[in-house]
Amino acid sequence: MxxxxxxxxxxxxxxxxxxxxxxxxxxxxxxxxxxxxxxxxxxxxxxxxxxxxxxxxxxxxxxxxxxxxxxxxxxxxxxxxxxxxxxxxxxxxxxxxxxxxxxxxxGLGRLYEAFEKLKARLATEGLFDNRHKKPLPTHPAAIGIVTSPAAAALRDVVTTLQRRMPGIPLILYPTPVQGEGAAAQIAAAIAAANLRREVEVLIVCRGGGSIEDLWAFNEEVVARAIAASALPVISGVGHETDTTIADFVADHRAATPTAAAELASPSREALQQTLDFGLRRLERALGRLLMDKSQRMDFLGKRLQHPGERLRRQQLLLQAQQQRLSRAVRQQLQQQQRRLEQWQHRLERSRPGLPARQQLLAARAAALRQAIHRQLQAGQLALTRHQATLAAINPEAVLQRGYAIVQNRDGRVIRSPTELSQGERLHIQLAEGATDAVVELEQGTQRALPF
CATH class of the missing domain: 2.40.50.140 (Nucleic acid-binding proteins)
Structure with a gap:
């Protein structure tokens, strides 16, 4: 100017x-x-x-x-x-x-230039594409950590994993994380983890530092080792503002080693909350099911007939059949008597050989009466046997002799002490009522206590 x-x-x-x-x-x-x-x-x-x-x-x-x-x-x-x-x-x-x-x-200008050139070349090859990213296991059986045993990042990762899910085994693949030759050793540790197949996910991490300190994670050998890994890799290198080539190639990038540990592991507290929620849902579902089944059992119980009631109905049916049989026999006897009288009238009108025919008729009448009498006796005997059978199988008659019917909660009749279990509730039917009891097992025997 x-x-x-x-x-x-x-x-x-x-x-x-x-x-x-x-x-x-x-x-x-x-x-x-x-x-x-x-x-x-x-x-x-x-x-x-x-x-x-x-x-x-x-x-x-x-x-x-x-x-x-x-x-x-x-x-x-x-x-x-x-x-x-x-x-x-x-x-x-x-x-x-x-x-x-x-x-x-x-002096970092050259490093930044090298960083940008490698980043552009690997991006062109597709190493950063999302289609190559592998999903993380939801519940890993074991977690691998690629870092230096002396790194503070290792303590952060281990502390976080033990807090979130202490039961997951941790395997360290030790390697230097800075200095000459560190990149090749990091790549070798990643390859070793894939070869040994001891873990389901890898955390590659170290703490923050200058770009020179983090440069091993900007080396091409590390980038290609991460890209070739069959195990999903989480990169947790440096602090939140640090970015390395490893972050772009990894399946998941975490801002810090602690964040990487949180990505790799499920939260015990979150799982416990999920389990508690599922348990509450299951308890509600079981409660509804028990209520439905109880109502169904009450409905079926109303329809269920006692064996004694069924026997009484069969006895009434047998008595009705006996009455019908007696009426049928009397009707048949009356019919035969009428036919006999008709034959007598016809004989009296015709009178051919009357004395002989009268004797024959009297003999036949006597035989008929004997046959009818035998038939009545046979029917009476059969009726008596049926009544005796009904009386013998009538549970009420058995109960009157001092016996009892013992059933479990499902209505199944208990026939042996071996079918009993401690604290089981029983229903006992007696001759003049019923009661409930609880099984108390003693040494060598079982005893049912009423309640």
Whole structure:
């Protein structure tokens, strides 16, 4: 920006600083600058103030709260950084400064570039596609953990799993999680877990750290080991703001190792609540079923006839049949008597050989009376046998002799003490009423106690 001024024109300091700021902001684009943090101050407002210096010069810098809070690390005194910002001027003091909008640890530019290149290549190959993601088992029989035995993340995962479902076995596949060669060992641990088939789900985890600390999980060998795993893999690497290639390839990504443990295991409390709810539903269903069956039993009980009642009805039926038989015999005898009288009248009218015929007729009449008498005796004997049989099988007659009918709750007649069980309720039918009892088993015998 160019401007001109007449010899006698006078401007204020404020105007000069504003023009200088406009010149700086319009004349210089946003720049990436490398240097060392010095004189760092993190204000209560959340803004950060510091100087960026090298061995020959320094410049004041400000990073406002909304930018500072989005960093994945905390700036520290003496830290070598690369920052991007616009050159400006703080008008109130006339200080030349840089307004910082991005910052990274020095040397991380190459790591970020490598991260983005590998991420793009693996995405093109389809390693991040949801169609390759495997579902997690609802109730895993065992859970595998791929991490360092000394990692704090291991303690977090184990504590969470023991709290949520302490009965699930845990198997550690130990491996370094940072440093040279860590990526190859992480991949080997994942392959070993798949080969041994001891678990149903794998948690690959470590705690938070810088991008260099987490870089093993950005290596291609780890990404391909996770993609080739037949076991579902949960990635719990770093803190919530940390993102690695392993997170994109894994079947499920958790913000923290603790969150990974929660994804891998069912909650004992939630399962208990589900079981309690199911138990209450089952109790209500059984209660309704018992009520229905009780009402059905009462209905059938009203229709059920006592054996004595059935015998009385059969006895009445037998008496009716006896009366019908007696009437039939008398009617037959009367009919035969009338026929005999008719024959006598006819004989008296014709009178041929009357004495001989009278003797024959008298003999036949005597034979007929004897036959009828024998038939009546046979019928009477049969009736007597039927009555004796009815009296012998009548339960009431048996009960009158001091016996009793013992039935269980289902109405089944008890015939042996071996059919009894402790506390079973019985129904006992006596000659002059009925009572209920409870079985009390003693050493070598059974005893029914009334109640």
């Amino acid at each position: 160019l401007f001109s001024q007449h010899q006698n024109d006078v401007i204020s300091v404020t105007s000069l600083n504003r023009m200088a700021r406009d010149l700086l902001e319009s004349g210089l684009p946003a720049l990436w600058i490398a240097g060392e943090i010095s004189n760092l101050t993190l204000a209560a407002s959340g803004h950060g103030y510091f100087s960026l210096k090298d061995d020959r010069a320094q410049i004041r810098c400000v990073m406002f709260r909304n930018r500072l809070s989005g960093l994945g690390f905390r700036p520290q005194e003496g830290m070598q950084v690369e920052l991007r910002g616009t050159v400006s001027l703080y008008e109130a003091r006339g200080d030349y400064q840089i307004n910082v909008d991005a910052m990274r640890v020095a």
